[in-house]
Amino acid sequence: MNQASSVTPPPTRMSSSPLKETAISIIWLLCALFAVVTVFFILLYLVWDGLPLFNEYGLWPFLAGVTWSPTFDPPAFGILPLIVGTLLVTAGSMVVAVPLSIATAIYLSEVAPYRVKVLVKPAVELLAGIPSVVYGFFGLIVLVEWLRVTFDAPSGESMLAGSILLGIMALPTIISVSEDAINSVPREFREGSLALGATRWQTIRQVVVPAALSGITAAIILGMGRAIGETMAVLMVTGNAAIIPSPITNVLSPVRTLTGTLGIEMGEVAIGSLHYHALFALATVLLVITLIVNLGASMILKRLNARATGRAHAGRTVLESIFRHPATSAAPIALVALLVVAVIGSMGGPYYAGAALLVVAVLALVVPRLSRARSQQLAFLLIYAAVGAVLLILAIILFDIISKGLPALSWEFLTSSPRDLGREGGIFPAIVGTLCLVAGSIAFALPFGVGAAIYLVEYQRDNRLTRTIRTGVDLLNGTPSIVFGLFGFAFLVLFLGFGVSMLAGQITLGLMVLPTIIRTTEEALKNVPQSLREGSLALGATRWQTIGRVVLPPAAPGIITGMILSIGRAAGETAPILFTAVVFSQRYLPSSVFDPVMALPYHLFILTTNVPGSETNKYGTALVLIMLVVAIYAVAIVVRNRYHTTMRL
């Protein structure tokens, strides 16, 4: 190669010394390790502060106790009801989110005409940009009330409300990431199946979705992480009574989640008290649950992958043959159906349960006997219904916010400081603050995240190190936002001495969105065909040149999707900045990153919870926050669409 360069004119950017390549790969390794180190730090910090509780109160009474009354005398720190509540609400949210999301993802990638798709996809992503406080508020005012009236319950604050709300909040993540995964299934698979005379629906169900399963599972894990870690919204709608529902299928029972407990009690608790340590022990448990859920999910994923591609051993287990056999492949569906019947039964009594059972039975008899064309019609009908439901949800929430927020909007509102506790005046400093926080967090997380993903996909495919890193990333993803807030407060604000500052908030938010960026980038990189890399390497390009010029460009839309989701989340979160970055008011705009800032979600949070008589400005703030997110999205979406058109084969 050196001889060649002596003949040809000196290449402009062809320095390919092995040293540089090694240095680059080490940089990416460090990026990847960063995530793990962060998780380790957070975990250490939680365990350290939780330890006194285990010593004084004991592990078993803590885990298995059924009473949580930390300020009673004597205090009781039993978190079993909280664990049960968390699991129930999370499982419920997935029951809501997974079918809707996957149906919508299929619609976007397989069914929708291009012109519809470019409208629906951003609309769905908009759901990610609605701040969790707004969701909580919407849930409390609209959803809870609707449930109370519909089911004639004393109160709508319940597990069901939490599940529905968290399900909605997990939608954009699952939809976006699954859609990217389905999109990247090679066209040859679809053609191969259609050429055999399979219907579109058969092709989707039996070839496309199984081929995209890895990405879809990643999407569900990301969505579940969002559901488990959500704090501000869930504590507004679940009622927070620390009881185990009785019977367990009573979805109208109030429940209390682990995150809700943290969100409610963390701010008020006396530092250093046993109660304080109990909350850290509780956060540790939450992280452990997240770990178990993630490990479980990745094990299922591995199993599914092996089964789908036939890499598993030739003999089959009983379970597999049940799932494989066409006649019994509906077993999981039947299981869910029975569960639904049980839930309906517990809500409405035996008559409702009987009616539900009848409906299920009729469906079970009729569906398999449908002709192929009919079953495709039915499937597409359900898909349209799911998409319609998602859009309807978006429309309801947006209508609520816009109709109530529009009167507040004025030039003064956008350009002046708040007066009279935010009832008067505007929110200009909060807009500036939120822009700074979001930009800083993305600027912080994007290089780390993309770097880590590059390392995981391009340099190391699968070994113990990458598995550790991935587990770390998944854990980070499942870490509740409030824990990031606590960690940021203890580590950045106090230990590193940043003080309550913009920088501390940016880093805390950056850590929070890091896993989203890593996972989406990873998926995007994985979907770049191996032949492209080989083609480039075969031309004598170095590894980094190959990545930079051949791999990253086609992966860019996926990376931008991750960025969009991250922006939405960072802009709307309250919990991580609550203790690290924000003030409710300040006289001057921040002059450096070491100054605290105002932020829209925090402003909204305070208006909602502690300023009576601020209705109009509250909705105005929510509306501005959403418009801000939309504006940032718009840029990202335009960029992504340009990519899609230039990169389309």
Next chain:
Amino acid sequence: MATIPEQIIETRGLNLWYGPCQALIDVSISVPARRVTALIGPSGCGKSTLLRCFNRMNDLVSDCRIEGTVSYHGTDVNDSAYDVVELRKRVGMVFQKPNPFPKTIYDNVAYGPRVHGEKDRAKLDEIVERSLRRAALWDEAKDRLGDSALGLSGGQQQRLCIARTLAVEPDVILMDEPCSALDPIATAKIENLIDDLKEHYTVIIVTHNMQQASRVSDYTGFMYLGELVEFGETLQVFEAPKEALTERYITGRFG
């Protein structure tokens, strides 16, 4: 070749556009049943496009527009009432790049019958074996039916794709440069296979390789810039082409 074979697929005045670009210009061709028909021509001449008209795979291209008729057994397949799924079941296709699904060998072959409603395990077993035998893959694959199809070599994958196509019992098999990604040995196997197939099936093959066309086909069509320049019995097209353009292409003296 004494008797004139019946025509199974016919096009009349077929024009096709991808967006603003016209890819087929007034193509009329009658493909005889139970024979091997080869379509040859330089890259971009429209032969793959024509092939994809026969089972309406061009439906998948969003900005594709068609004029003229494509009839299968005398019925216009572009008619809106025509069941495209049924058409594709009868007119199978093997692609340029082997595209087995990421499933087991068994599931790949059983895929077609299953989507067409076959659930009986014993029947499926039988179909899988028969199809693999016809595709000359049985001996190599019979002990690893539960393995991933992606673990097969390129030639094996392509024969698997042929077996997959055979499993749905089509009339016609469309092959889009099926050997272009294969080595000579694998190519020879596929060519032998094609020879066997014409006993039961109509085969239409698009190929770059003129030797291959002359070896395997009974009829040959030469296409150039979207037009069907010449169509006739292979022997005639290769030995005594009527068109000067065809002769120049076949003799390799092409501008």
Next chain:
Amino acid sequence: MSSNHPQITIAMLATAIVLIGALLVAGCTGTGGTATPTPTAAPTTLTTTAPTTAAGTQVTTTGTTVAPTVTATTAGSTYIPGASTGKISVTGSTTVLPIAQKLAERFMELNKNADVQISGGGSGVGVQSAGEKTAEIGMSSRELKDAEKTKYAGLKAVPMARDGIVVIVHPSNAITTISLEQIKNIYTGKAVNWKDVGSKAQPIVVIGRDSASGTREFFTEKILGKNATTASMLEKNSNGAVKSSISPNPGAIGYVGLGYIDNSVKALNLSVNGTEVQPTTENVVKGTYPLARNLYYVTNGDATGLAKDFIDFTLSPEGQKIVEEEGFVSITRTA
């Protein structure tokens, strides 16, 4: 064509990153790299508002408080308006936050060079921030805990306002008066239907504050004593959230601070030893309303400088007037 793609796409990625960078720069450095006040809206609003108020050309909706009066009344106290400079951070209880914010707004009108930053995370955060000295003043809706006093020996709590806790129900509820005993029965789970306390039959939905809240602690101490709260109580982490839960729900009962009462909920009179007491500021001042408590500023050691000025302003007559305007009860007012 294909050779152009990488350049185009990389350029676009670069554009995206630059755009984000630009946002960051615009947000952070664009507002002025130095500590001098910037000519953006934030200070402008405040500086323009102050003179008009002082000159009396604009009558504020909240009343007669104008600058000259203030100067006169506070002349004798330790607080001297206009002389304070610097920057302090006040953080903690979200219950106290609205008062502190209003005080800060007025304080900064009077002191052009002072910057008082208010934030809220909870009483615990307030005490810790004061203890760690990340904030000059902490706000707390409860007294200092032993654990906190042990950890930060220098902590001082200064009462700065009083708050009355009001029991509220849905406006449609027939009940108007409730006894402490009845409240106790409801919150311990003994009374589960409104007919048990003399209203129309309907299940009671019990709503209360979270277990870490100062309000809850106070309520428990005053009403429940040693009895445990019913496990089915719905817990809310703010006054606003309690009110939002009760205003649409006909069966609900809860408690919030005096400042939160409006016509979306119904405030109940308390029956104390047979006499009916309305939840009003006057009754809190008189000491006849039983559910009243103090709110605190917390400092680590004695407050100095701007922090001291701000506390003095809070305790000054004008400061206490603002406390009352926000629906709380002056700490200095006597019956």
